[in-house]
Amino acid sequence: xxxxxxxxxxxxxxxxxxxxxxxxxxxxxxxxxxxxxxxxxxxxxxxxxxxxxxxxxxxxxxxxxxxxxxxxxxxxxxxxxxxxxxxxxxxxxxxxxxxxxxxxxxxxxxxxxxxxxxxxxxxxxxxxxxxxxxxxxxxxxxxxxxxxxxxxxxxxxxxxxxxxxxxxxxxxxxxxxxxxxxxxxxxxxxxxxxxxxxxxxxxxxxxxxxxxxxxxxxxxxxxxxxxxxxxxxxxxxxxxxxxxxxxxxxxxxxxxxxxxxxxxxxxxxxxxxxxxxxxxxxxxxxxxxxxxxxxxxxxxxxxxxxxxxxxxxxxxxxxxxxxxxxxxxxxxxxxxxxxxxxxxxxxxxxxxxxxxxxxxxxxxxxxxxxxxxxxxxxxxxxxxxxxxxxxxxxxxxxxxxxxxxxxxxxxxxxxxxxxxxxx
Ligand SMILES: Cc1ncc(COP(=O)(O)O)c(C=O)c1O
Numbered sequence: 001x002x003x004x005x006x007x008x009x010x011x012x013x014x015x016x017x018x019x020x021x022x023x024x025x026x027x028x029x030x031x032x033x034x035x036x037x038x039x040x041x042x043x044x045x046x047x048x049x050x051x052x053x054x055x056x057x058x059x060x061x062x063x064x065x066x067x068x069x070x071x072x073x074x075x076x077x078x079x080x081x082x083x084x085x086x087x088x089x090x091x092x093x094x095x096x097x098x099x100x101x102x103x104x105x106x107x108x109x110x111x112x113x114x115x116x117x118x119x120x121x122x123x124x125x126x127x128x129x130x131x132x133x134x135x136x137x138x139x140x141x142x143x144x145x146x147x148x149x150x151x152x153x154x155x156x157x158x159x160x161x162x163x164x165x166x167x168x169x170x171x172x173x174x175x176x177x178x179x180x181x182x183x184x185x186x187x188x189x190x191x192x193x194x195x196x197x198x199x200x201x202x203x204x205x206x207x208x209x210x211x212x213x214x215x216x217x218x219x220x221x222x223x224x225x226x227x228x229x230x231x232x233x234x235x236x237x238x239x240x241x242x243x244x245x246x247x248x249x250x251x252x253x254x255x256x257x258x259x260x261x262x263x264x265x266x267x268x269x270x271x272x273x274x275x276x277x278x279x280x281x282x283x284x285x286x287x288x289x290x291x292x293x294x295x296x297x298x299x300x301x302x303x304x305x306x307x308x309x310x311x312x313x314x315x316x317x318x319x320x321x322x323x324x325x326x327x328x329x330x331x332x333x334x335x336x337x338x339x340x341x342x343x344x345x346x347x348x349x350x351x352x353x354x355x356x357x358x359x360x361x362x363x364x365x366x367x368x369x370x371x372x373x374x375x376x377x378x379x380x381x382x383x384x385x386x387x388x389x390x391x392x393x394x395x396x397x398x399x400x401x402x403x404x405x406x407x408x409x410x411x412x413x414x415x416x417x418x419x420x421x422x423x
């Protein structure tokens with residue numbers, strides 16, 4: 001089976017720019033293709049297998065649960081209840097209930113509907129360059145051409161404000177100014193084009209698919225103040241950043257704010273489909289029984305996988321390791337940036353990185369073709385990185401497992417150094 005027949009012909013859902021390999025199996029931070037070639041994995045799938053592929057404790061929990069009970073819809077079930085309780089405990093005292101779903105986009109939809117019901121308002125504020133999934137609702141609050149351009153008319157009542165993207169800020173790379181401008185725009189928009197019915201502001205703690213952009217933390221404090229002043233809820237999309245990826249259990253814990261609604265998925269069950277929305281009881285009170293939920297949401301197998309994953313993250317202190325190793329990786333790459341002729345910017349939060357490729361460091365002209373070629377070059381070197389992201393398609397992204405062994409990390413970095421020197 002070739003990459004072409006297995007992926008292009010039968011899978012129109014395939015992302016643009018993936019390396020031409022066909023995955024066969026993976027263990028920890030290593031992946032083997034169908035031809036037996038081995039790769040170091042800097043993708044974690046797509047920031048999902050935070051504790052490494054095929055983790056034995058997750059595999060055992062899944063196998064045991066699959067032989068016991070796989071679906072009971074939303075009947076009460078002990079694992080599901082334990083998981084909801086555990087999530088609420090991890091997220092802290094400002095969260096009292098967790099609703100379980102299957103995908104990130106589904107949970108975003110549920111969070112937006114909950115915000116509308118809880119506030120009895122209908123508008124949403126979202127951010128340019130944001131990504132919240134590919135369903136119609138999630139695309140409607142997304143600020144990237146990749147999700148919007150083929151979607152036709154999207155949900156009405158969504159207003160967009162700028163997200164501080166320092167490297168490409170038209171007024172220059174001044175972080176305080178960039179935040180001031182984004183918030184001034186937000187305020188101006190709320191005072192002019194809004195109908196006065198803002199239910200919620202939705203944001204990512206860093207731009208994931210938007211290119212790994214990490215804004216100043218003051219940005220979130222100012223959004224929080226905006227929401228408090230205007231009676232809107234703050235929804236933080238931690239689908240990507242949660243479960244240690246950002247260097248703490250949840251990114252919000254580093255931002256000096258608490259959102260009203262927290263959306264999580266990806267790393268929660270290390271690869272099994274599961275997502276959740278967390279909020280206070282009074283927020284969920286507006287959603288009568290039966291209005292949230294879905295066929296596979298919080299199914300027993302995914303819940304078992306999630307509980308095993310959370311045990312490993314906690315026992316092995318992986319959120320802390322992500323902060324430490326992520327900081328090391330960022331410094332290591334930035335120290336070498338002068339030797340990378342087409343790397344304009346290197347950024348990261350915890351173990352999530354964005355490397356922006358440009359034709360010319362002075363003009364910052366984007367280099368999407370170089371980014372595509374770099375993904376393939378990395379695969380030839382035996383390193384898997386994510387397909388190019390960002391609105392301009394010129395950002396390489398990488399996200400190793402939080403427990404990647406030191407020697408594999410170092411080998412992976414050396415391979416990346418070679419690729420970036422030649423990109
Ligand atoms: C920040 C963010 N939100 C939402 C989603 C959508 O998640 P899913 O693909 O599970 O629908 C993603 C997926 O990449 C994401 O990165």
